Amino acid sequence: MAVTKHASSPRRAEWAGRQFVTALAPDFGGDMLRRGDDGFEAAxxxxxxxxxxxxxxxLRPRTTRDVAAAVRTAAQLNVPVAVxxxxxxxAGLATCDEGVVIDLTAMNRVASDPGRRRVRAGGGAxxxxxxxxxxxxxLAVPGGLVSKTGVAGxxxxxxxxxxxxxxxxxxxxLVSVEIVxxxxxxxRASEIxxxxxxxxxxxxGGNFGVVTEFEFRLHPIGPEVMFALVFYPIEDGREVLKSWREFCASCSxxxxxLALCGTVPTGDPFPPAAGGRAYVAIGAVHSGSPQxxxxxxxxxxxxxAPLxxxxxxxxxVDVQMAFDEDYPDGRRYYWKSLYLNGFDDEAIELVLDLTASRPSPLTTVDVWQLGGAMTRIAPDATxxxxxxxxxxLGVESNWVDPNNDEENRDWTREACSKMARFSTGLSYLNFEPETVSISRVGSSRSKLGALKQRYDPRNLFRFNHRI
Incomplete structure (x- = not known):
């Protein structure tokens, strides 16, 4: 069953949309789509x-001025806003019922300054x-593993x-942001x-406004890197994961x-004999010279012996696109995560058991190697x-048939419940499938709460993980 809220009546929605458009129109230079307009349903x-x-x-703004006008109008009319x-x-936090969506996809300009090792990216990039x-x-900024991932989120x-x-x-x-x-x-917000x-x-999280531009520090990497991606049969999974754990303990x-456990797709680039077989895969990137x-x-x-x-x-750029085809638009997704205190033999056995019990062959059970530079920043610095x-641990449930929604969601929750004894009790914000308290991800809830009260006391930006 889809995650759906009850929408307003068409008449009420039409009235609310007309009132908002009338108030906003003089100050807005972007595109507006109302119910019944061509392209609205697709949008x-x-x-x-x-x-x-x-x-x-x-609303599809083209400039920061457009965004500011939209936010002011929403605040004046007390209209819910999703960004x-x-x-x-x-978690689908980019939409809402009976409200206004500020869609930044047209604001995707990127301006790189290699001499200063800086890059500016629009909120829709x-x-x-x-x-x-x-x-x-x-040069590059540390981004995600899928090129279609948004910079902002x-x-x-x-x-x-x-x-x-x-x-x-x-x-x-991140060096600075422009935010409405x-x-x-x-x-503008920065360390100064x-x-x-x-x-x-x-x-x-996104509780404080609409970020219209990000400025990042650039780092030297590429244009070519060594990329390892090896698929082993699940039957060898125990030894593969133990050896990978040892590699993680000593690598620079x-x-x-990361280790991924799933089912080999059929078709290129996989050999026919591997298609449909359960695997344990190891993916890795080396940030230095390719040789x-x-x-x-x-x-x-x-x-x-690899499959x-x-x-x-x-x-x-190709490494960043390597997993794009695994996450197409419109597929059904429900992910959860847990930070692990370690990855001992018992945890390995459970990960393999969970892999065997997946209700969908598109689902993967992943374990990310952490540490390094991200640990050398003080816990309270960000x-x-x-x-x-x-x-x-990332449990990524992916499937196609809506009739299998509850089965896949229930399995995902149960998988994380079983793995909880190996965890810190915290999770990664971007892998949460429903709104959660920000304290669930380890942030300082009291400090964030004070800032939320200062910058958004009426909770205009409410479609986010809760503070």
């Missing part, structure tokens, strides 16, 4: 196919947009990617300007890796609260 669809909603109005960035969100710009100069929630152990989280490279707060004012607000935006910060990385990652290619080895020296765990 309501989100990446996660389980999320259905009926906003009264969708949609450029990418995807498993994706990591693919950023990578295509910065990799021309062999990933950064505001922290941001795990292939460079997390070398250069930290996405939010750790709930009073409709445009502010509005530093308390900047602290909250570094991993504390140049390496960021050095090739030697360092070679042990990950020798943990057993398939896709490892190669690869353009960084709102991202949990930096010390050595591993992160």
């Amino acid at each position: 309501t669809r989100l990446w996660n196919g389980t999320i259905k909603s009926r906003p009264n109005l969708i 949609r960035g450029g990418g995807h969100n498993v 994706t990591w693919g947009d950023v990578d295509r710009s910065t990799q021309r100069d062999g 990933l950064t505001l929630g922290g941001g795990f990617g292939w460079m997390r152990r070398k250069f930290g989280l996405s939010c750790d490279s 707060t709930a009073d409709g004012e445009v502010r 300007e509005n530093p308390d607000l900047f602290w909250a935006l570094c991993g504390g 910060d140049d390496v960021s890796s 050095e990385g090739k030697a360092i990652l070679q042990p990950l290619r020798e943990l057993g 398939c080895d896709l490892s190669a020296v690869t353009p960084y 709102a991202f609260g949990n930096r010390d765990a050595p591993f992160l």
Whole structure:
């Protein structure tokens, strides 16, 4: 069953939308879509196919001035506001019923300054947009593992990617933001300007306004890197995961890796004999020279007899797109996560048992190697609260048939419940499928609460993880 709220009546929605448009129109230069307009229904669809909603109005601003006008009007009319960035969100927080969606996808401009090692990205940009710009100069910002991921959502929630152990989280490279707060004012926030607000935006979620531009610090990587991606049969999973754990204990910060457990897809680039078989895969990127990385990652290619080895020296932009096809628009998604205190033999056995019990072959059980640069930032330096765990468990349930919704959700919850005894009790904000208390992810709830009261006392931006 889709996650759906009861929408308002068509007549009420039409009236509310007309009133909002009348108030906003003189100051808004973007596009407006109301119910019944061509393209409205398509514009309501989100990446996660389980999320259905009926906003009264969708706004597509072109400038920060447009965003400020929309926020002021929503505040004046006390209209609920949801903000949609450029990418995807498993919890579907980019929409609402009976309210207004500010859709930033047209604000996706990226401007790179390689001399200063800085890049500015609009609030609607994706990591693919950023990578295509910065990799021309062999530079990058730590982004996600999927190029269609939005810069805004990933950064505001922290941001795990292939460079997390070398250069930290996405939010750790954030230099400044331009943001429209709930009073409709445009502010800049950095370590110098509005530093308390900047602290909250570094991993504390989207509770404080609409970020229209991000400025990041760039790091040297690419244009080619060594990328390891090796699929082993699940029958060898126990030894593969133990050996990977040993590799993680001794590798340098140049390496960021993860273990994935799932089912091999059919078709290219996988050999026919591997299609449909359960696997344990090891993925890793080396952030230094490709030739050095090739030697360092070679042990990950020798943990057993592979079903398939896709490892190669690869353009960084292609590495960032390697998993894009696994997360198409409209598929049904329900993910959960837990930070792990360790990954001992008992935890390995349980991960393999959970892999065997998945109700959908599209689902994966993943274990992310953490540590490195992300742990060298003080826990209270940003709102991202949990930096010390050595591993992160990600249970990514993905399926197609709506009739299987509850089965997949129940299995996901049960899987995390079984793994809880190995965990810190905290989870990763960007992998939460429903709204949760911000304290669930380890942030300072009291400090965030005080800042929320200061910048958004009426809770205009309410479609977020709760403070």
